[in-house]
Amino acid sequence: MKSYVSIDIGGTAIKYGVIAEDGTILIKDKMDTEAYKGGPEILNKVFRIVENYLEKYKLVGICISTAGMVDTEKGEIFYSAPLIPRYTGTKFKEELERRFSIPCEVENDVNCAGLAERISGAATDSKVTLCLTIGTGIGGCILIDRNIFHGFSNSACEVGYMHMFDSDFQTLGATSILTKKVAVRKQDSEEIWDGYHIFEEAKKGDDICITAIDEMVEIIGVGIANICYVINPEVVVLGGGIMAQDIYLKPKIEKAMKKYLLPSIAERTRLEFAKHKNDAGMLGAFYNFKNKH
Template structure:
C-alpha cells in the first residue's frame, strides 16, 4: 500500500506516491492557481485523490499546506490574501467522508522541519529550529522529532518577530533582499531575483554584496532572538537562496557570534536543508505515519 502525498504551495502543488518505507515512488506538480481561491484548490486535491484511488491501493492521503493549519480538525484556520477563501477549508473531513481514506494535514513549514528532523540535516538534534527563507520567513520547532505546535497551533510564526528596523521577514526574506537590490540599482523589482543577486555578488557587484551582508546580519538577529527563547541545538535553513550555503555559511556564523552570547553560540550548530523540493511531501508523509502507525 502507498500514501498519496500532496504539498500545496502558493505557486505549485507537488504530489506523488510514497511507500511504507518512506521512498518517494513518483513525483509531479501542477500550478496552484492560488488566485482562484480555496474551493478551487480543494477541488484539485479531490481530483488527485479520485484519480489515484482508481489506480492505486492507497492507505491514505498526507497533505502539506501553506497557511495556518489545525492538524486535529484537519483544516485551514488562517491564510493570507495570496489564497482567497482558504481559511475554513476542511481537507480532512471532505477526503475522509468522500473517499473513505484516512487523511492528515500539517502546515508546509512544519512539514519541512519534520522532514529535516526525521531524515535530514537535524535528525541528530533533540531540539531543532527550521527556517524557510523565501517570500516571507517560516519557522518550525521540533523536539525529539515532534513538531511543537504551541497553545493554538501557531508556534514559530517567526516572520512576525519585531526587530529594531522592522519585522524579521520584512528584513531577512528573499523578498526583502530583492527589493533592496532593485532599489539601490534604481531598477524595477521584476529585473532581479535571488539567483541573479548571488551571481552578481560573486562577480564583484558591491551593491549585491552589501545587500546580502545586510540580509545575513538581520537573519542572525532573528535567529539569536529565537535562540534566547527556545535554545535549539541546531538551526536548519531552507528556501531557494539557502542553496548558496557555500557563500552564506561563514558570514552567517560570524554574524551569529556578534548577536548571540558565546555560551549559546558555541553550542548551536548551523546547517542547511537536505530535502529541498521534497520536504513538504516527506514531512506530510511522516506526519501521517505518526497518526497512523502501521499495525
C-alpha cells in the same frame, strides 16, 4: 504494497506524489497553485490528484502539507494570508475523508519541512531543532525530538511576525525584500533581479548585491539569535529557495549568529542547510501521517 499520496500546497506551486511505506518517493509531479482562484479551487485540485492516483495505487493515507495556520486535529485551515483568498476555513481532512474513505492528516508546510529534516535530513538525532524557511516570507518550526511543537493554539513559531527594528522579521529578512532592495538601488525591474541573479553578481564582486545580501544576513542572524535565546536549539536548519546558496551563505550567517549570541550558546548551536529541498513538504506530510497512525 501500501502507498500514500502526499500533497504539498504552496502559494505558487502544488507539489504532489506517491510515497511507499518505507518513505521512498515512487512518483512526483507539480502544478500551479493558481492561488488567486481561492481555497475552493485548491480543494478541487487536491480531489483530482487523489482520484488520478487511486486508478493506479492502493492508497491508505492522504498526507497534506499546506501554507497557512492549521488546526491539526480538525485538519483545516484556521488562518491564511491574503495570497490565497477564501482559504481560511478549508476543511481538508473532513472533505477528503468523506469523499474517499481514506484517512487524511494535515499539517503546516514549514512544520512538515522541519519534520522531514529532523527524521531523514540535516537534523537527524537532534534533541531540539529550529527550522526556518526563508522565501517570500519567513516561517519557523520547533521540534522536540521528532515531535512538532504547536503551542497552545497551533500558532507556535510564527517567527515571520516577530517584531524587529520597528518592523518584523520577514519584512526585513525575506528573499523578496532582498530582490526589492537590489532592484531599487539599481533602478531596475524586480523581474530582472531574482535571488539567483543577485548571488551570481555578488560572487563576481557587485557591491550593491554584496551589500544587500550582507544586510539580509545581519537580519537573519539577529532573528536566529533571538529565537535561540528562547528555545536553545541544538541545530538550526535553514531552508527555502535562496538557501541553495549554502556555500556562500553559511560562513556569513554563522558569523552573524556568533555576533549576537553569547559565546557559550553559539559554540553549542549548529547551523545546517536543508537537504530535502523541494521534497521536504511531501516527505514531512508523510512522516506526520505516519506519526499519527
